[in-house]
Amino acid sequence: MQDTEAVWLVQAQRGDQQAFTNIVEAYQKPVFNLCYRMLNNAEDAEDAAQETFLRAYRSIKQYDHNRQFSTWLLSIAAHYCIDQIRKNRMNIISLEDQPNQEIPDTLPGPESSLSKREEQNRMRLLLEKLNPIDRAAVVMYYWYDYSYDEIAQSLSLSESAIKSRLHRARKEMARLWISQQNKLIPAERKCHESPVF
Amino acid sequence: MNHQFFETLLLSDTELTEAESAMLQDHLQTCRACRQLSDALKDVDNLFHNSAFVAPRPGFTHRWEDALAADIKKRQRTQVFSITFIGLVSIAALFLLLGFTILPIFISPISVLWAELFGIVTWFSAIEGIINLLSTLFQAVFSLVPISMWVALTFAFLGLCAVWVVAFKQVTSPRRLSI
Numbered sequence: 001m002q003d004t005e006a007v008w009l010v011q012a013q014r015g016d017q018q019a020f021t022n023i024v025e026a027y028q029k030p031v032f033n034l035c036y037r038m039l040n041n042a043e044d045a046e047d048a049a050q051e052t053f054l055r056a057y058r059s060i061k062q063y064d065h066n067r068q069f070s071t072w073l074l075s076i077a078a079h080y081c082i083d084q085i086r087k088n089r090m091n092i093i094s095l096e097d098q099p100n101q102e103i104p105d106t107l108p109g110p111e112s113s114l115s116k117r118e119e120q121n122r123m124r125l126l127l128e129k130l131n132p133i134d135r136a137a138v139v140m141y142y143w144y145d146y147s148y149d150e151i152a153q154s155l156s157l158s159e160s161a162i163k164s165r166l167h168r169a170r171k172e173m174a175r176l177w178i179s180q181q182n183k184l185i186p187a188e189r190k191c192h193e194s195p196v197f
Numbered sequence: 198m199n200h201q202f203f204e205t206l207l208l209s210d211t212e213l214t215e216a217e218s219a220m221l222q223d224h225l226q227t228c229r230a231c232r233q234l235s236d237a238l239k240d241v242d243n244l245f246h247n248s249a250f251v252a253p254r255p256g257f258t259h260r261w262e263d264a265l266a267a268d269i270k271k272r273q274r275t276q277v278f279s280i281t282f283i284g285l286v287s288i289a290a291l292f293l294l295l296g297f298t299i300l301p302i303f304i305s306p307i308s309v310l311w312a313e314l315f316g317i318v319t320w321f322s323a324i325e326g327i328i329n330l331l332s333t334l335f336q337a338v339f340s341l342v343p344i345s346m347w348v349a350l351t352f353a354f355l356g357l358c359a360v361w362v363v364a365f366k367q368v369t370s371p372r373r374l375s376i
Binding site: 017021024025028029030032033036037042045046049050053054057119120122123126138142143167170171173174175177178181 | 204208233234237238240241242244245246248250251252253254257258260261262264265268
Protein backbone atom coordinates (compact mmCIF):
# COMPACT_ATOMS: atom_id res chain seq x y z
CA MET A 1 0.00 0.00 0.00
CA GLN A 2 2.82 2.34 0.95
CA ASP A 3 4.64 1.68 -2.34
CA THR A 4 1.47 2.04 -4.39
CA GLU A 5 0.68 5.25 -2.55
CA ALA A 6 4.16 6.60 -3.22
CA VAL A 7 3.73 5.82 -6.95
CA TRP A 8 0.32 7.55 -6.98
CA LEU A 9 1.80 10.58 -5.26
CA VAL A 10 4.66 10.88 -7.76
CA GLN A 11 2.22 10.47 -10.66
CA ALA A 12 -0.19 12.99 -9.12
CA GLN A 13 2.67 15.47 -8.72
CA ARG A 14 3.33 15.07 -12.45
CA GLY A 15 -0.28 16.05 -13.09
CA ASP A 16 -1.90 12.62 -13.40
CA GLN A 17 -5.51 13.18 -12.36
CA GLN A 18 -6.33 9.46 -12.24
CA ALA A 19 -3.54 8.88 -9.72
CA PHE A 20 -4.99 11.56 -7.47
CA THR A 21 -8.44 9.99 -7.85
CA ASN A 22 -6.93 6.78 -6.46
CA ILE A 23 -5.66 8.78 -3.50
CA VAL A 24 -9.16 10.21 -2.96
CA GLU A 25 -10.59 6.69 -3.05
CA ALA A 26 -8.06 5.52 -0.46
CA TYR A 27 -8.34 8.46 1.93
CA GLN A 28 -12.01 9.46 1.67
CA LYS A 29 -12.97 7.67 4.89
CA PRO A 30 -10.32 9.14 7.26
CA VAL A 31 -10.78 12.62 5.80
CA PHE A 32 -14.58 12.45 5.99
CA ASN A 33 -14.44 11.07 9.52
CA LEU A 34 -12.22 13.94 10.69
CA CYS A 35 -14.51 16.49 9.05
CA TYR A 36 -17.59 14.83 10.50
CA ARG A 37 -16.18 14.73 14.03
CA MET A 38 -15.10 18.35 13.72
CA LEU A 39 -18.29 19.76 12.18
CA ASN A 40 -20.92 17.39 13.62
CA ASN A 41 -22.88 17.49 10.41
CA ALA A 42 -22.81 15.04 7.51
CA GLU A 43 -23.50 17.63 4.81
CA ASP A 44 -20.88 20.06 6.06
CA ALA A 45 -18.47 17.16 6.47
CA GLU A 46 -19.03 16.11 2.84
CA ASP A 47 -18.36 19.66 1.63
CA ALA A 48 -15.30 19.96 3.85
CA ALA A 49 -13.90 16.62 2.69
CA GLN A 50 -14.44 17.56 -0.97
CA GLU A 51 -12.76 20.92 -0.40
CA THR A 52 -9.87 19.21 1.42
CA PHE A 53 -9.17 17.00 -1.59
CA LEU A 54 -9.48 19.97 -3.97
CA ARG A 55 -6.96 21.93 -1.91
CA ALA A 56 -4.67 18.92 -1.72
CA TYR A 57 -4.92 18.50 -5.51
CA ARG A 58 -4.06 22.15 -6.09
CA SER A 59 -1.00 22.02 -3.81
CA ILE A 60 0.14 18.45 -4.42
CA LYS A 61 3.34 19.75 -6.05
CA GLN A 62 4.34 21.33 -2.75
CA TYR A 63 3.94 18.03 -0.87
CA ASP A 64 7.21 16.94 0.72
CA HIS A 65 7.78 13.18 0.45
CA ASN A 66 9.68 13.16 3.75
CA ARG A 67 6.41 13.88 5.49
CA GLN A 68 3.68 11.29 5.97
CA PHE A 69 0.96 11.90 3.39
CA SER A 70 -1.94 11.17 5.75
CA THR A 71 -0.61 13.77 8.23
CA TRP A 72 -0.32 16.33 5.45
CA LEU A 73 -3.82 15.59 4.13
CA LEU A 74 -5.47 15.57 7.56
CA SER A 75 -3.66 18.81 8.35
CA ILE A 76 -5.43 20.45 5.38
CA ALA A 77 -8.76 18.99 6.54
CA ALA A 78 -8.27 20.07 10.15
CA HIS A 79 -7.30 23.63 9.24
CA TYR A 80 -10.27 23.93 6.88
CA CYS A 81 -12.68 22.63 9.54
CA ILE A 82 -11.20 24.96 12.18
CA ASP A 83 -11.81 27.90 9.82
CA GLN A 84 -15.36 26.72 9.13
CA ILE A 85 -16.16 26.42 12.85
CA ARG A 86 -14.79 29.92 13.46
CA LYS A 87 -16.89 31.26 10.58
CA ASN A 88 -20.00 29.49 11.86
CA ARG A 89 -19.44 30.92 15.32
CA MET A 90 -20.16 34.31 13.83
CA ASN A 91 -23.75 33.15 13.51
CA ILE A 92 -23.81 32.45 17.27
CA ILE A 93 -26.00 29.40 16.86
CA SER A 94 -25.30 26.71 19.38
CA LEU A 95 -25.28 23.20 18.02
CA GLU A 96 -27.30 22.22 21.08
CA ASP A 97 -30.16 24.35 19.77
CA GLN A 98 -30.09 22.57 16.45
CA PRO A 99 -31.97 19.33 15.89
CA ASN A 100 -29.86 16.22 16.37
CA GLN A 101 -27.85 15.50 13.27
CA GLU A 102 -28.10 11.97 12.03
CA ILE A 103 -24.89 10.11 11.39
CA PRO A 104 -24.68 8.70 7.87
CA ASP A 105 -26.01 5.19 8.20
CA THR A 106 -23.00 3.38 6.84
CA LEU A 107 -22.61 0.87 9.61
CA PRO A 108 -25.15 -1.89 9.58
CA GLY A 109 -26.68 -3.63 12.60
CA PRO A 110 -25.77 -2.54 16.11
CA GLU A 111 -24.09 0.67 14.94
CA SER A 112 -27.48 1.94 13.83
CA SER A 113 -29.14 1.02 17.11
CA LEU A 114 -30.65 3.54 19.47
CA SER A 115 -27.92 3.13 22.07
CA LYS A 116 -25.27 3.78 19.45
CA ARG A 117 -27.08 6.92 18.39
CA GLU A 118 -27.25 7.96 22.01
CA GLU A 119 -23.52 7.36 22.34
CA GLN A 120 -22.84 9.37 19.20
CA ASN A 121 -24.99 12.15 20.54
CA ARG A 122 -23.10 12.23 23.82
CA MET A 123 -19.83 12.25 21.92
CA ARG A 124 -21.07 15.12 19.80
CA LEU A 125 -22.01 17.09 22.92
CA LEU A 126 -18.56 16.47 24.42
CA LEU A 127 -16.74 17.51 21.26
CA GLU A 128 -18.77 20.62 20.59
CA LYS A 129 -17.81 22.09 23.96
CA LEU A 130 -14.15 22.09 22.97
CA ASN A 131 -12.53 24.88 21.02
CA PRO A 132 -11.80 23.93 17.36
CA ILE A 133 -8.07 23.28 17.78
CA ASP A 134 -8.59 21.14 20.89
CA ARG A 135 -11.34 19.30 19.04
CA ALA A 136 -9.01 18.53 16.14
CA ALA A 137 -6.32 17.35 18.54
CA VAL A 138 -8.80 15.09 20.37
CA VAL A 139 -10.10 13.60 17.12
CA MET A 140 -6.56 12.86 15.91
CA TYR A 141 -5.62 11.45 19.29
CA TYR A 142 -8.55 9.04 19.63
CA TRP A 143 -9.48 8.06 16.08
CA TYR A 144 -6.16 8.16 14.30
CA ASP A 145 -3.85 7.13 17.15
CA TYR A 146 -1.51 9.92 16.16
CA SER A 147 1.52 10.65 18.31
CA TYR A 148 1.89 14.07 19.91
CA ASP A 149 4.48 14.89 17.27
CA GLU A 150 2.14 13.98 14.40
CA ILE A 151 -0.73 15.99 15.91
CA ALA A 152 1.65 18.91 16.44
CA GLN A 153 2.76 18.72 12.79
CA SER A 154 -0.82 18.54 11.55
CA LEU A 155 -1.99 21.51 13.58
CA SER A 156 1.22 23.57 13.19
CA LEU A 157 1.77 23.70 16.95
CA SER A 158 4.54 22.61 19.28
CA GLU A 159 4.46 19.20 20.92
CA SER A 160 4.22 20.72 24.39
CA ALA A 161 1.27 22.86 23.30
CA ILE A 162 -0.51 19.73 22.02
CA LYS A 163 0.18 17.89 25.28
CA SER A 164 -1.27 20.69 27.38
CA ARG A 165 -4.25 21.11 25.02
CA LEU A 166 -5.06 17.39 25.14
CA HIS A 167 -4.63 17.32 28.91
CA ARG A 168 -7.04 20.24 29.27
CA ALA A 169 -9.52 18.87 26.71
CA ARG A 170 -9.68 15.39 28.27
CA LYS A 171 -10.23 16.90 31.69
CA GLU A 172 -12.94 19.16 30.34
CA MET A 173 -14.68 16.24 28.64
CA ALA A 174 -14.47 14.13 31.80
CA ARG A 175 -16.06 16.94 33.81
CA LEU A 176 -18.77 17.31 31.20
CA TRP A 177 -19.34 13.56 31.25
CA ILE A 178 -19.85 13.71 35.04
CA SER A 179 -22.37 16.54 34.66
CA GLN A 180 -24.18 14.58 31.91
CA GLN A 181 -24.35 11.54 34.21
CA ASN A 182 -25.68 13.70 37.04
CA LYS A 183 -28.41 15.03 34.75
CA LEU A 184 -29.32 11.54 33.58
CA ILE A 185 -29.60 10.00 37.05
CA PRO A 186 -32.28 12.37 38.44
CA ALA A 187 -34.23 11.98 35.20
CA GLU A 188 -34.14 8.20 35.56
CA ARG A 189 -35.14 8.47 39.22
CA LYS A 190 -38.07 10.67 38.32
CA CYS A 191 -39.31 8.04 35.89
CA HIS A 192 -39.31 5.37 38.58
CA GLU A 193 -40.52 7.49 41.49
CA SER A 194 -44.04 7.17 42.72
CA PRO A 195 -46.10 10.34 42.26
CA VAL A 196 -47.01 10.09 45.96
CA PHE A 197 -43.48 10.92 47.03
CA MET B 198 -1.15 16.39 48.58
CA ASN B 199 -3.84 18.20 46.62
CA HIS B 200 -6.19 16.96 43.89
CA GLN B 201 -4.14 18.68 41.19
CA PHE B 202 -1.33 16.18 41.60
CA PHE B 203 -3.70 13.20 41.32
CA GLU B 204 -5.51 14.76 38.38
CA THR B 205 -2.17 15.03 36.60
CA LEU B 206 -1.50 11.37 37.34
CA LEU B 207 -4.95 10.40 36.06
CA LEU B 208 -4.49 12.32 32.83
CA SER B 209 -0.91 11.21 32.33
CA ASP B 210 -0.18 9.30 29.15
CA THR B 211 3.05 7.83 30.40
CA GLU B 212 3.06 4.73 32.57
CA LEU B 213 3.04 5.52 36.28
CA THR B 214 5.70 4.22 38.62
CA GLU B 215 4.68 1.65 41.22
CA ALA B 216 4.85 4.25 43.96
CA GLU B 217 2.72 6.72 41.99
CA SER B 218 0.20 4.05 41.11
CA ALA B 219 -0.12 2.93 44.74
CA MET B 220 -0.47 6.51 45.92
CA LEU B 221 -3.17 7.15 43.31
CA GLN B 222 -5.12 4.01 44.28
CA ASP B 223 -5.00 5.00 47.95
CA HIS B 224 -6.24 8.47 47.10
CA LEU B 225 -9.03 7.17 44.88
CA GLN B 226 -10.36 5.03 47.72
CA THR B 227 -10.79 8.05 49.93
CA CYS B 228 -11.54 10.89 47.45
CA ARG B 229 -14.93 10.79 45.74
CA ALA B 230 -14.20 13.66 43.32
CA CYS B 231 -11.03 12.08 41.97
CA ARG B 232 -12.75 8.68 41.73
CA GLN B 233 -15.53 10.27 39.71
CA LEU B 234 -12.98 11.94 37.45
CA SER B 235 -11.11 8.68 36.99
CA ASP B 236 -14.31 6.81 36.07
CA ALA B 237 -15.39 9.59 33.72
CA LEU B 238 -12.01 9.57 31.98
CA LYS B 239 -12.23 5.82 31.49
CA ASP B 240 -15.78 6.15 30.12
CA VAL B 241 -14.81 8.93 27.73
CA ASP B 242 -11.72 7.02 26.57
CA ASN B 243 -13.85 3.90 25.99
CA LEU B 244 -16.53 5.86 24.19
CA PHE B 245 -14.05 7.43 21.79
CA HIS B 246 -11.90 4.34 21.28
CA ASN B 247 -14.92 2.17 20.51
CA SER B 248 -16.41 4.60 18.07
CA ALA B 249 -15.90 3.58 14.45
CA PHE B 250 -14.91 5.78 11.52
CA VAL B 251 -17.84 7.43 9.80
CA ALA B 252 -17.76 6.90 6.04
CA PRO B 253 -19.17 9.28 3.44
CA ARG B 254 -22.15 8.39 1.25
CA PRO B 255 -21.28 6.02 -1.62
CA GLY B 256 -19.99 7.74 -4.75
CA PHE B 257 -17.74 10.20 -2.94
CA THR B 258 -14.96 9.83 -5.52
CA HIS B 259 -17.33 10.48 -8.43
CA ARG B 260 -18.65 13.57 -6.69
CA TRP B 261 -15.07 14.69 -6.13
CA GLU B 262 -14.26 14.22 -9.83
CA ASP B 263 -17.30 16.34 -10.69
CA ALA B 264 -16.23 18.96 -8.16
CA LEU B 265 -12.71 18.97 -9.63
CA ALA B 266 -14.04 19.40 -13.18
CA ALA B 267 -16.26 22.28 -11.99
CA ASP B 268 -13.33 23.81 -10.10
CA ILE B 269 -11.03 23.63 -13.14
CA LYS B 270 -13.74 25.22 -15.30
CA LYS B 271 -14.30 27.95 -12.73
CA ARG B 272 -10.58 28.68 -12.46
CA GLN B 273 -10.24 28.83 -16.26
CA ARG B 274 -13.20 31.22 -16.40
CA THR B 275 -11.64 33.34 -13.67
CA GLN B 276 -8.32 33.39 -15.57
CA VAL B 277 -10.03 34.43 -18.82
CA PHE B 278 -12.00 37.08 -16.94
CA SER B 279 -8.86 38.39 -15.21
CA ILE B 280 -6.85 38.56 -18.45
CA THR B 281 -9.75 40.27 -20.26
CA PHE B 282 -10.20 42.71 -17.40
CA ILE B 283 -6.48 43.57 -17.23
CA GLY B 284 -6.38 43.97 -21.04
CA LEU B 285 -9.41 46.26 -21.05
CA VAL B 286 -8.06 48.34 -18.18
CA SER B 287 -4.70 48.69 -19.98
CA ILE B 288 -6.40 49.73 -23.22
CA ALA B 289 -8.58 52.21 -21.32
CA ALA B 290 -5.50 53.63 -19.58
CA LEU B 291 -3.69 53.98 -22.91
CA PHE B 292 -6.67 55.72 -24.48
CA LEU B 293 -6.92 58.02 -21.48
CA LEU B 294 -3.22 58.88 -21.77
CA LEU B 295 -3.58 59.40 -25.50
CA GLY B 296 -6.68 61.51 -24.89
CA PHE B 297 -4.78 63.76 -22.48
CA THR B 298 -2.04 64.17 -25.09
CA ILE B 299 -4.35 64.79 -28.03
CA LEU B 300 -7.01 66.82 -26.22
CA PRO B 301 -5.12 70.19 -26.35
CA ILE B 302 -4.81 69.81 -30.16
CA PHE B 303 -8.56 69.55 -30.46
CA ILE B 304 -9.22 72.36 -27.97
CA SER B 305 -6.78 74.93 -29.47
CA PRO B 306 -4.73 73.58 -32.41
CA ILE B 307 -3.06 76.95 -33.16
CA SER B 308 -1.58 77.36 -29.69
CA VAL B 309 -0.28 73.78 -29.82
CA LEU B 310 1.36 74.47 -33.18
CA TRP B 311 2.90 77.66 -31.79
CA ALA B 312 4.20 75.74 -28.79
CA GLU B 313 5.78 73.10 -31.06
CA LEU B 314 7.32 75.81 -33.25
CA PHE B 315 8.69 77.53 -30.16
CA GLY B 316 10.19 74.23 -29.07
CA ILE B 317 11.98 73.77 -32.42
CA VAL B 318 13.29 77.34 -32.35
CA THR B 319 14.55 76.84 -28.80
CA TRP B 320 16.41 73.68 -29.89
CA PHE B 321 18.06 75.53 -32.80
CA SER B 322 19.09 78.43 -30.53
CA ALA B 323 20.60 75.97 -28.05
CA ILE B 324 22.66 74.26 -30.80
CA GLU B 325 23.83 77.63 -32.15
CA GLY B 326 24.88 78.71 -28.65
CA ILE B 327 26.97 75.54 -28.19
CA ILE B 328 28.68 76.08 -31.58
CA ASN B 329 29.51 79.71 -30.68
CA LEU B 330 30.95 78.64 -27.34
CA LEU B 331 33.18 75.98 -28.90
CA SER B 332 34.48 78.33 -31.64
CA THR B 333 35.32 81.05 -29.05
CA LEU B 334 37.18 78.48 -26.96
CA PHE B 335 39.11 77.20 -29.99
CA GLN B 336 40.10 80.73 -31.06
CA ALA B 337 41.28 81.58 -27.57
CA VAL B 338 43.46 78.44 -27.33
CA PHE B 339 44.82 79.02 -30.87
CA SER B 340 45.83 82.61 -30.12
CA LEU B 341 47.61 81.59 -26.89
CA VAL B 342 49.93 78.94 -28.46
CA PRO B 343 52.60 80.15 -31.04
CA ILE B 344 52.87 78.54 -34.50
CA SER B 345 56.29 76.95 -33.81
CA MET B 346 54.75 75.22 -30.81
CA TRP B 347 51.92 73.90 -32.97
CA VAL B 348 54.43 72.44 -35.45
CA ALA B 349 56.40 70.83 -32.61
CA LEU B 350 53.24 69.39 -31.09
CA THR B 351 52.15 68.01 -34.47
CA PHE B 352 55.51 66.24 -34.97
CA ALA B 353 55.47 64.91 -31.45
CA PHE B 354 51.98 63.55 -32.01
CA LEU B 355 53.01 61.91 -35.29
CA GLY B 356 56.05 60.38 -33.59
CA LEU B 357 53.90 58.96 -30.83
CA CYS B 358 51.57 57.51 -33.44
CA ALA B 359 54.48 55.83 -35.23
CA VAL B 360 55.79 54.39 -31.94
CA TRP B 361 52.33 53.10 -31.13
CA VAL B 362 51.95 51.41 -34.56
CA VAL B 363 55.38 49.74 -34.31
CA ALA B 364 54.71 48.56 -30.76
CA PHE B 365 51.30 47.21 -31.73
CA LYS B 366 52.83 45.25 -34.67
CA GLN B 367 55.55 43.83 -32.43
CA VAL B 368 53.07 42.66 -29.83
CA THR B 369 50.56 41.15 -32.25
CA SER B 370 53.07 39.45 -34.56
CA PRO B 371 52.36 35.67 -34.94
CA ARG B 372 55.85 34.62 -33.85
CA ARG B 373 55.54 36.49 -30.60
CA LEU B 374 52.06 35.17 -30.02
CA SER B 375 53.18 31.54 -30.54
CA ILE B 376 55.65 31.80 -27.64
